[in-house]
Amino acid sequence: MFALRIAALVAATLATGLIAGVFYAYAISVMPALGRADDRTIIDVMQKINVVIINPWFLIGFVGTLVFGIAAAALHLGADHRATLIWIGIALALNVIAFAVTGALNVPLNDQLASAGDVAALADPAAVRADFESAWIRWNIVRAVLHTLALLVLCGALFTAGAQHGRAAASSGPSVSSRPSVSSVSGAGTPFADVRPAVATERSY
Secondary structure, three states: OHHHHHHHHHHHHHHHHHHHHHHHHHHHHHHHHHOOOOHHHHHHHHHHHHHHOOOHHHHHHHHHHHHHHHHHHHHOOOHHHHHHHHHHHHHHHHHHHHHHHHHHHHHHHHHHHHHOOOHHHOOOHHHHHHHHHHHHHHHHHHHHHHHHHHHHHHHHHHHHHHHHHHHHHHHOOOOOOOOOOHHHHHOOOOOHHHHOOOOOOOOOO
8 A cells, every 4th residue: 555655646746747848848948949039939939839839648647646646645635644644735736726726727728819910921920929928938938847846745745645654564573582581591590410310329239
């Protein structure tokens, strides 16, 4: 059971780390680079990114932040794992908030950009960019920070789970047996001389 609990916790940590990394990469490289491009370029590139990013590899990590987190929390229910469960609960709450930011704020902006249509036919690409860029960058930073905090908390959960398991193993280990006493070997209160064969005092010839 310990292996299953740790596997779920590691999966939640890995999924959270991957998604935090994706949004971090947007914040420090993709969007700053596109910020230097012209209006039609940023619209065209973001429209394409928003299509190709919906793939199984991204969804495993993105949805996994919740699915694996819930599984880890369920497997750590009980008084024996309460300390670890608290860490998992905090991380899960952070991931839920980040998930909501993406669904309620970033995705509508992506849909708005997609509805603008073919970038070559846009009459006012500057207005389309202005309605999208700054708001999307702001909320991307928010969700990146939330997922990163969740990752740190999950690392704390892993450490706590390992420490709890180590203490439990130590407390349930076999005790060191004491050596038998001399009296238990020879009989309580019986001197060694009593158990030696008697020596005849007389010899017959």
